[in-house]
Amino acid sequence: MEDILRQFLSSNSLKDSPFPLIPLPLDTSILSSPECQQPKPQHSYIGLIAMAILSSPQKKMVLAEVYEWIMTEYPYFRSRGAGWRNSIRHNLSLNDCFVKAGRAANGKGHYWAVHPACVRDFERGDFRRRRAQRKVRRHMGLQVEDGDSSDEEGSAGSDTSPPIFAPAFWNLTCIPRTPIKSFTIDAILEHN
Template identity: 90%
Template sequence: MEEILRQFLSSSNHSLKDSPFPMIPLSFDTSIMSPTECQQPKPQHSYIGLIAMAILSSPQKKMVLAEVYEWIMNEYPYFRSRGAGWRNSIRHNLSLNDCFVKAGRAANGKGHYWAVHPACVKDFERGDFRRRRAQRKVRRHMGLQVEDGDSSDEEGSPGSDPSPPIFPTALWNFNCAPRAPIKSFTIEAILEHH
């Protein structure tokens, strides 16, 4: 392809600087990566699974974002040769999934520690990283109504553990305040009140 482009440019009065299209490298320079990094398979775990494994591997059962990144790269060299996209996905998953909670400010004052929500610890320790199940457990833990879907989540069922939380309640910051139930309404009912 590069050769065709060179021939085209040399056979006409065109030049790259006149081109409205930027020159895009057509090959990927793998010389900066070790051969093993180039051949690493993509992990089979979801981002939720990777984050949970990282956090639960810590003696304190909490990590700052940079530590999560570092753990993932150390355990899965596949990510060392990837761009920033996977880091964005990690941040996104930490912030938007109820199974992860902020567990206090970092010692340096920059950022927060992240922990696994106490309602999800046992499942995650067993390697069960199913997002919907984790969300139901968190909502049930907070006293919110949960649709029936997986009866194995029920309190008192085999596998449930009423053990005390890992972190003091004062450190929990559930980025998911209980919401009022959505009530159905009609346009007429709204207009009656105005």
């Protein structure tokens, strides 16, 4: 690594620079720390969150517990900035496969759980977002877009098992999210 830096500093493009070059010490110990050597997990953020939640005995976790589980199971995230935490938070709140499951005992934040329609798929390791969204919408009696026929009833490989019922901690106060109207000219003119 130091050789590459020396080679870069000695290149012709930097010699002609009007700015003085000040050599800085390169701490290569950071690059060789165990956290930096960890491979990036192959799972999506939805998969990581689902595995965290389903690993808990109550099948629900607060946000801080999700973060802690991910860092414990995947040390790769210990040395990363706050970006991955933002992604976890956004995935929890924006994906229908995750639902709030009551206030935390300390009154700060909510518990998060996997929507009952997605539990079986997630337990099998199938974390496909679109499939999970269709299952949630179908579970709530909403119209589902045509698309992936592998999720349709009666298709080859479809799950013909009885419907999934909510865990005991869930009061079924799940309110469907109202679809966000697109911000298009037609939508704006529709109101005038």
